[in-house]
Amino acid sequence: xxxxxxxxxxxxxxxxxxxxxxxxxxxxxxxxxxxxxxxxxxxxxxxxxxxxxxxxxxxxxxxxxxxxxxxxxxxxxxxxxxxxxxxxxxxxxxxxxxxxxxxxxxxxxxxxxxxxxxxxxxxxxxxxxxxxxxxxxxxxxxxxxxxxxxxxxxxxxxxxxxxxxxxxxxxxxxxxxxxxxxxxxxxxxxxxxxxxxxxxxxxxxxxxxxxxxxxxxxxxxxxxxxxxxxxxxxxxxxxxxxxxxxxxxxxxxxxxxxxxxxxxxxxxxxxxxxxxxxxxxxxxxxx
Amino acid sequence: xxxxxxxxxxxxxxxxxxxxxxxxxxxxxxxxxxxxxxxxxxxxxxxxxxxxxxxxxxxxxxxxxxxxxxxxxxxxxxxxxxxxxxxxxxxxxxxxxxxxxxxxxxxxxxxxxxxxxxxxxxxxxxxxxxxxxxxxxxxxxxxxxxxxxxxxxxxxxxxxxxxxxxxxxxxxxxxxxxxxxxxxxxxxxxxxxxxxxxxxxxxxxxxxxxxxxxxxxxxxxxxxxxxxxxxxxxxxxxxxxxxxxxxxxxxxxxxxxxxxxxxxxxxxxxxxxxxxxxxxxxxxxxx
Numbered sequence: 244x245x246x247x248x249x250x251x252x253x254x255x256x257x258x259x260x261x262x263x264x265x266x267x268x269x270x271x272x273x274x275x276x277x278x279x280x281x282x283x284x285x286x287x288x289x290x291x292x293x294x295x296x297x298x299x300x301x302x303x304x305x306x307x308x309x310x311x312x313x314x315x316x317x318x319x320x321x322x323x324x325x326x327x328x329x330x331x332x333x334x335x336x337x338x339x340x341x342x343x344x345x346x347x348x349x350x351x352x353x354x355x356x357x358x359x360x361x362x363x364x365x366x367x368x369x370x371x372x373x374x375x376x377x378x379x380x381x382x383x384x385x386x387x388x389x390x391x392x393x394x395x396x397x398x399x400x401x402x403x404x405x406x407x408x409x410x411x412x413x414x415x416x417x418x419x420x421x422x423x424x425x426x427x428x429x430x431x432x433x434x435x436x437x438x439x440x441x442x443x444x445x446x447x448x449x450x451x452x453x454x455x456x457x458x459x460x461x462x463x464x465x466x467x468x469x470x471x472x473x474x475x476x477x478x479x480x481x482x483x484x485x486x487x488x489x490x491x492x493x494x495x496x497x498x499x500x501x502x503x504x505x506x507x508x509x510x511x512x513x514x515x516x517x518x519x520x521x522x523x524x525x526x527x528x529x530x
Numbered sequence: 531x532x533x534x535x536x537x538x539x540x541x542x543x544x545x546x547x548x549x550x551x552x553x554x555x556x557x558x559x560x561x562x563x564x565x566x567x568x569x570x571x572x573x574x575x576x577x578x579x580x581x582x583x584x585x586x587x588x589x590x591x592x593x594x595x596x597x598x599x600x601x602x603x604x605x606x607x608x609x610x611x612x613x614x615x616x617x618x619x620x621x622x623x624x625x626x627x628x629x630x631x632x633x634x635x636x637x638x639x640x641x642x643x644x645x646x647x648x649x650x651x652x653x654x655x656x657x658x659x660x661x662x663x664x665x666x667x668x669x670x671x672x673x674x675x676x677x678x679x680x681x682x683x684x685x686x687x688x689x690x691x692x693x694x695x696x697x698x699x700x701x702x703x704x705x706x707x708x709x710x711x712x713x714x715x716x717x718x719x720x721x722x723x724x725x726x727x728x729x730x731x732x733x734x735x736x737x738x739x740x741x742x743x744x745x746x747x748x749x750x751x752x753x754x755x756x757x758x759x760x761x762x763x764x765x766x767x768x769x770x771x772x773x774x775x776x777x778x779x780x781x782x783x784x785x786x787x788x789x790x791x792x793x794x795x796x797x798x799x800x801x802x803x804x805x806x807x808x809x810x811x812x813x814x815x816x817x
Contacts, residue, residue: 411739
């Protein structure tokens, strides 16, 4: 059973998880651990019942949800074990999984760590923007070190609640997760940043009105703050380097084939992928 | 005075121009030249008064507006001159300007050609999707071979009507136009196509649900049809090759600096450009 939940980091994701649990009928206690203003905002939003120190929140928690930035999650894992209720399930919401999994493997003994990554977010940050429906219809990746870690009563309850809040949990290796998101997420961010920076350096400011809506679309991600991405890039450098290399090779191929049928093939391949990614999907997920 | 307008090519752009003229109070005649079903749709939409052959429409037209695909515009220019009313103003809506300007320079004698590129469009095509407000607030680039070509009474009337339909006309060299759109539009398209094709080839289909909204954004342009882009790429190959080279260099630089402060600088540069491009703008335009 999950009676007590500790949400460590009560920003958009942590606070939305609290709200979503409540909306789905969770009646246990939810403690929030964060800076005083952040946790006050989460209490105000109804996302957590009360603020607590890490030690206090974790002492009785059956489920510990680390929803901090990646670097902070790794820090927390290094201090967490002695504070845990024996047998607790510890999970997280970090956007990269291998380095977090390594830290958990070294540090977590008294409980079980199952990495997680909800594929959800929005442009606004903080508990004030929290939304009980944030995870609805969205994939929630779980990266257990051992598949058996998902076959405990506590993990079953956690997965039950993920379904209850509308998420679609799936399971994969941390390394596979990091390789896939390097291509589907991190590469998209860097392609946008690089495009915007290229235009900034090569188009005079007074000519920027000679642009269609395509550039506006393609530069939305470039608005993202470096603060958010620094940890992601630092903890998934190898996979991102490979993804960039593959993308550069594709661009090179296109440049060399602007007047051949190869370009048509790339358009067709790209359009098919775009239709899949942008269409509604009902792929199988974790039962 | 502009009393008779011929719109050659009555798809989205041509038909929207007809509707916009009418909505702005134009009371002259508007003839449409296109395939029978396309021109019937334009008549039905109220964008043109009637269908006519090219020869018939152009014989009395003070303004000839070529709103066909680029390759068709170049074909039309090669046959147009003997049919023109002497002194007519011929303009177009092609997305690249140098090759069209070259064709006009070789072929148009009895009238004056001023190249044009309205920075407007939408995903739906054809006269059925036409919209009198399509050009409102959008830049409309004019690329006269000689600046004096914009200083004739007829050109003044044309520019008057561009303002009247809500467009923001600006003037520049055809070569500068093509260099700028290679970066602001054509590169954005190819960056999206290349990203989508890269993901298609490197992420198994069953893992595509491990993607955030960023990839959906970044692959919208990849839905564009090759048919539309073949002419653009074929008529702006040099500038597009250069733009791709510059973009690849930027991606290389980012790949080599994933863990240095340089990455932060690229994020800051990109975010600034994105805010400019995505923000509302009130830059000066042609009086």
